[in-house]
Amino acid sequence: MAWVESVSPSFRARHDQADADEADRILYSLERTRDRLAQHFPKPGGELTVVLHRSTTSLVMARPVVPLAWALTAPAARRYVAGWGGGGELHVLTAAASETRASRVPGSREMLALTAPALYARTVVAQSNHALPRRPGPRRIRAELRWAWLLEGAARWFAGQTEHARPAIARRLREGPAPAFPPGVRDAALLGGTVVDLLVREQGEQAAADLACTLHPRGPDAALTTAFGDRPLRRTEDAWRSHLERISGSARPRATSRPSRS
Numbered sequence: 001m002a003w004v005e006s007v008s009p010s011f012r013a014r015h016d017q018a019d020a021d022e023a024d025r026i027l028y029s030l031e032r033t034r035d036r037l038a039q040h041f042p043k044p045g046g047e048l049t050v051v052l053h054r055s056t057t058s059l060v061m062a063r064p065v066v067p068l069a070w071a072l073t074a075p076a077a078r079r080y081v082a083g084w085g086g087g088g089e090l091h092v093l094t095a096a097a098s099e100t101r102a103s104r105v106p107g108s109r110e111m112l113a114l115t116a117p118a119l120y121a122r123t124v125v126a127q128s129n130h131a132l133p134r135r136p137g138p139r140r141i142r143a144e145l146r147w148a149w150l151l152e153g154a155a156r157w158f159a160g161q162t163e164h165a166r167p168a169i170a171r172r173l174r175e176g177p178a179p180a181f182p183p184g185v186r187d188a189a190l191l192g193g194t195v196v197d198l199l200v201r202e203q204g205e206q207a208a209a210d211l212a213c214t215l216h217p218r219g220p221d222a223a224l225t226t227a228f229g230d231r232p233l234r235r236t237e238d239a240w241r242s243h244l245e246r247i248s249g250s251a252r253p254r255a256t257s258r259p260s261r262s
Helices: 017-038 056-062 066-071 095-099 108-113 115-128 138-146 148-159 166-174 185-203 205-212 220-227 233-248
Strands: 003-007 011-016 048-053 083-086 089-093
Touching (some): 011 017, 017 048, 017 115, 048 115, 056 066, 056 089, 066 083, 083 115, 089 095, 089 115, 095 108, 115 148, 166 185, 220 233
Parallel strands (some): 048 089
Antiparallel strands (some): 083 089
């Protein structure tokens, strides 16, 4: 494949010559995402290179960690782990390659099309969070796993993926046990954004950005209690589960008690 390079004011892209138009589209979407993030995050980043892959095989060869990420992600969200960021690069699939991962439900293609902005937003969130260990290693990995719901959720919400996730969320709620609150690692990519969405609705976008930029020293429960105005965590969890039902359209009438027989 003949690699060529495209540039925008803040980013670069490496891609096959035949994918030049798509590279321009992705660079434009990254510039728009950068402008949005700059309103809320102290380090909007830039100077990243996007590498476009024409097949999943090419992506995995470039970033062998991707299959591990798939294994750690719930099936309902696995198709939306379609790239990887790190080392100043964002590796993503071309639109044609993403098409093979998309389902037929509404929102699937839209979520995949926002892979590069979501990976970039993830980079900005990590760079803006001073409590996240800077150096790669066990401490960084432990922190990222513990706070995956926040790091992934904020990134995907600010990139616009969460608003297209309703069918995927509905599938997740039909499959397996009820999700934890805050969501665990397997649900972070899909349900983390719903926690952020609830916070935005109640406290505003800046509150969500502030939460994403801080790892509370007493852990996620304390972070959520503070973010939601010191509301008891149980009440916030109840509000979140109701929010999930509204998003997914899976709300069911509550069962009524049967009259006693006499």
